[in-house]
Amino acid sequence: MIKLLQVLIDGTLVGLVYGLVAISFVVIYRASKIVNLSQGEVLVFGALFLWTFTFGVKALGYDMPLWLGLLVTMVACVGFGLLLERFVFRPLIGQPAFAIFMASIALLVMLRGTAQLVWTAETRPFPAFLPGGALQLGPFMVSTKLLIGALFTIALTAGLHLFFTRSRRGLRLAAVAEDHNTALSLGVSVRGAIAVAWILGTVVATFGAIVFLSGRIVSLEVASIGFKALPVALLGGLESIRGAPLAGILIGVGEAVAMAYLDPVTNGVASNVLPFAVMIGVLLLRPQGLFGWKKIERL
């Protein structure tokens, strides 16, 4: 019983990290109708920026305080988002969804190549922003780092949800998520929306990297968390900010249970397959996810 509860707690906390990365998917989709397959690579970029402005700068002999490094990283993320908007997605406004989807796939290989060329494939330590260790709560162990990350995820979800549903700017973004051409004809700036989407997307992905990687090791392989967060975003509904952490918990708990009870029998396959099995199940049973928008099509 205690083992099961421990597994559930771990699953929930890890699931909220998936939820955080899934939010970075959702904000991009919710503000610009772009399904960004390269989100994992964007996260790696955020992590590598952060490494550069902390340990990388230190290796060059300059000592930068951690908060300043974080600030510079956020500025770099904003620049990165604007760059992508200007040179990749602005020319594609009004193109069919196919072209935009393909562009995100092209971006996947391009970002991976750039990261490998600039930072090389070696593994590096990631600065420990959050305290390590674990809290002892009765018979259970709770990782401090993940607990802080979970609280942060919940706060961020609430904030972003308010932004998207209450503020004027956020509501305009909803129009862009509905349809680019309609939004343009109503006088909503699609360029601006895509820029906001990518800035939010990269910044949230960097937060995800901080929670996920704090005190661990960063390498190009970390990008695979992007593909783990994709089923989460889909389960929660691509348009729903609040759906992402909830779906994250569901998938995180499912994965943890599968890891603890099914993996010994199935040679470690069950926990890896589960998120994608859920994804295909969601697509078959409820394509819009738990809280997504249901689309009606006319001829």
Add this chain to the structure above:
Amino acid sequence: MLPTGIQFSTYTGEAGILKTNRARIGVLLIVILLLVAPLMSGPYLLGIGTQMFITLIAVYGLHVTVGMAGQINIAQSAFVGVGAFAAAKLSSYGLPFWVVLPLAAVITGLVSVLFALPAARVKGFYLALTTLAAQVLFPIVILGLPQDWLGGLVGLPVEPLKIAGYSMGSPKHFYYFTLALVLLATYAAYNLHRSRLGRALKAVRDNDVAAEVMGVPVLRYKITAFFTGSLFAGVAGACTAWFLQFVTIESFTLFASVWYLGMLIVGGLHSPVGAILGVLFITFLQEGLHEVATLVMRSQSHAVGGAVFATTNIVLGACILLALIFEPRGLAHRWSVLRTAYQLWPFPRQ
């Protein structure tokens, strides 16, 4: 666009793949060139040629799924992998190649149908996500299966191809084998465009709601599109297995899938010419980069192995983006503009 003065009195003439004598002679010349090429080239060029043929077969498959039916497939490399593992396993039982090849193709097709089923409920990029799931799950499942089934992490060795007792293991023989297959695949790809299936797939691509209203069973054709495209992938996979004589999951990554898609997009989605031009263009680019990289490596003493892969990825990504932004119809469109101008000369082109 045909040259002036050519007309047809029968439908069969109009529907022919090669309509004029000039086109027939042109194709004959290309085939003869490909037939005599191995007599004049070394093993390096032969290898590239064979590799190109195999890639072309896989890209033809993608042309059917993505170009004709409009269903995004980012798991072509996984499907090629399924074909390769199927061929490796089947030929280890001592089956002859004419059993292994079709069987591997059909197995690949059936696996792809499994991931095409969500087409019943979703479309567009949602469907693409299920193919992504196929690509991500492929190595996990192969690694998870018992080692003596599909080799797991180590991989499976493959006996060289044997046809009627003769070994086709030498590069030259295998070149001719893949050449024969690629000619067959080219004919199939062109033929598909004028068949009932091809027309139905194009209707689904252009507007699936309208196609449904017009009486095209959309779901069945979407699944058929994946099945057909994966038959090509299965053949390409079997060839890969015999070509490398060893199959591991390392050869069938997401990046390979993106490269296949990139070739198709750069070449042009909507015609088999696009597949051919795309494969040629990207292969030349890749080999060019390798040449440059070896030169750089010689001049600088420290090795830059990973940088080649990285640069290839950047260049390929840039090519896809440029094609999407500036010429979504791909090189095939440029080619047809050029051809029309030549055929109408000295009149101005339309």
